[in-house]
Amino acid sequence: MKSVPKLIKRFVGILLLSSFLILFFNFIAVAVIGYNQTSIGSPWTIAEETSKGLSQRDNGYTLSEEVNLNLKDIGIWAILIDNDTGKVIWHTDNLPEEIPLEYSISDIATLTRGYVKAYPTFTSDYNDNLIVLGFPKTSYWKHMYNSWDYNLIANFPKIALGVILGNILVIFLIYMVANTKLLKSVNPILKAIEELPNEKDVHIKEKGVLSEIATYINSTSDILQTKNSQLKKKETARANWIAGVSHDIRTPLSMVMGYAGQLEEAEHLCEDERQKASLIRKQSQRMKNLINDLNLASKLEYNMQPVNFEKVNAIALIRQVVVDFINSDIQDKYPIEWNTEENLICCNINCDASLIKRAVTNLIQNSQNHNLKGCEIFVEVKQVNNQCIISIDDNGIGIDDEKLKKIKNTPHYMVCDNNVTHQQHGLGLLIVKQIVSSHNGSVEFNHSSFGGFSTVITLPLSE
Template sequence: MKSLPKLIRRYVSIMLLSCVLLLVLNVVLLAVFTARQAPNAYPWKTAEEVADALHQTNDGGYALPDAVSLELKDSNAWAILIDNETKQVKWQTANLPDTIPLSYTLSDIASLTRGYIDGYPTFTGEMEDGLIVLGYPQNSFWKHMWPSWDYELIANLPKTILSVFAINAALVFLIYVVANSKLLKSIKPIVNGIQSLPTGESVYIKEKGLLSELAMNINKTSEILQSQNNQLHRKETARANWIAGVSHDIRTPLSMVMGYAGQLKDDTHLTDDERQKAAIIVKQSERMRNLINDLNLASKLEYNMQPLMEKQENAVAIVRQVVVDFINTDIDNKFPIEWKTDENISACFINADKDLIKRAVSNLIQNCISHNENGCSIFVSVRADGQNCIICVEDNGKGASDEQIEKLNNTPHYMVCDTNTTEQRHGLGLLIVKQVAASHNGTATIEHSSHGGFAVKITLPLLQEN
């Protein structure tokens, strides 16, 4: 169940990414908020600027530069200068509220430095002969009047912040797991069911939870697939039984036809024309018998009904024996066979059913003969290539087009029809070759011959030495 951990990792990654993005967003918003408050965030600095800019005039009074006065006006702030000696206000701005006293004690000064005068937040700046007090509109600033903190709290502040962050992250993860536990429990049987569908197994998932509708659809899909598989199995069984039955029923009357036709072919009382017709009947009957045998064998191989008698065999010896048998029957030398196997290779051992391998090689040589009525040379070779044994049968006949070869390599049917429907073309014999190779964990590949004709390569695994 590789997909469930992957899904969980995806959800966790999304959650962590969300937390990081949320943290970044909060930091950005805090920065924006702080930037917006920056113009009003330096009243102490402004108070120092007023203290530095305030100067005494020739007539003994005090005056502020126009720029500083404009800054105070824009902030709607007022200012007073308290004399160090008398504690009396000896200078004030024109917008001083009426409720602001003009005489102060030391305790009043200590109080206004930390806090307010009549609800106005105040900030101070030092001069040589007095104290500048800057007052802002009520509710414009909040002042912390007892700013004292435990030293260990400040020293451990980074560790405290990280701890709080970790606790918050753990809490978010816990909430996520609890909130999605039912969903994760529902996903596991769904994933298992989907993975089991391609194997053909019957699947049933309890139709409950958040994904009950999806579970119901998977159950219906499994039922449909099971029904289709059962119908297909019945059809395949019926077809195999029909082929076996027809093959059995045809053999007896076909044997009688071949027997009587053989007698007529050899009867000297008949004319040459009549005996020639009888010979054609025998030849076509033999062809029909071979076709029936091929059809029956192909059906058995397709449905794994052909028992394999596998044992250690020498592929070189098997193929050489098939070649010798064909050479002995080619009296007219119309289809000469060249043995192209390297003389240094005397053995190429495979685990195989000898009769089936001979049948496959015989089909390939017969295929060369059947499709080159004007004769051709046939080339047969056996070689070892890495961990495989390669059996190759090719000719220099008329060959096949690229389209035909593509069709032969990919058509799973018994027969391949073409424009000539009066005879069997490439198809059934080559299908048996493919099935024999597949039953031995090998492959059969159809291609163009290096000699200009048709070629088939059977690749079988070599027998591994202990």
């Protein structure tokens, strides 16, 4: 399934983004902390500035006003230790009483890297003497016995990069372990969702972090299966009812047509009575045709009509239908013009010949039924690329835009459960649509260039 790799890519992407954001956040945090730590300046720099601000005069040593104020603001005291005697020869006014005024070499070695009476100290030189600055007790923490391996410092960039990559690997492992169960739960759910549109019975285990979703999918599958079962029963019942009615009505309808035909030819009846008998016979024939159409439409709708495909020359097949109509039109009320090019003698398609003949017959009959005063009918078969195009046009009364829109967009009552009292077109056109659809073709209804109604059937050519 394509969704699983996408999901894994999404997880990995989120992981990498999370790692980058963590590193970026740590970098910002270190920068902010470092900035706050050095907001008063480096203690060694302050010691050097103190050394520069100290001057010797006849009456002793004097510290510049600027440096003196800076030290007092921070809370720093300062002393100057004589290099020869180890005694304090100068100090600031804020020197704590507990600070010694004399230091040995050992004391000086200790204070340069540590503390004096818990005050962190930093030093600078002044004319071969030693300046010592004492910072507030809680201002700095000094490592008195720190030492670093040279190779550690030399290889620090590589070590730092290795630690970062190790952190990313640990985060990745934690992330994958934490989401393994989620991925295992997602895969069957995705497969189940993929199967639902195919109307397959789906049931997945309702456990794991996505158990609630699995429950809903199983419930949905059960509902769909129940509805599909009910729908199939309903369709089967409707198809059986139509087939039963069609069968049961044939015998009485044949009797009505037979007796009406006898009365139509009875010489002892007057002309008016024979015309009435003729009307009964014609309307009975129309009812018979409607019943046959209804039965065929029902079979096509529920895939009960077998479709026997064979390689057929569409030109010969359609020409035969046209010839049959011409021969039956004794009054020449509906002349048919064959507009197929003479040099096109073969256009092979895979089809059920009887069904294609039925579709074309319905279309020609449709033109006759809607033009009682007569019209010309134009039939054309042509080959365009890998398609066979069958066109049936007439120059009759045609159809307005509103009715044409309904024919194109409004479903027939045979395939729609609502608005069954508002049939938008007859069974003839529905059967044409069903037959063409069963042959993987398409049909289009439109206004004709001859002024009437037009139907274009497109069917794939035989390979």
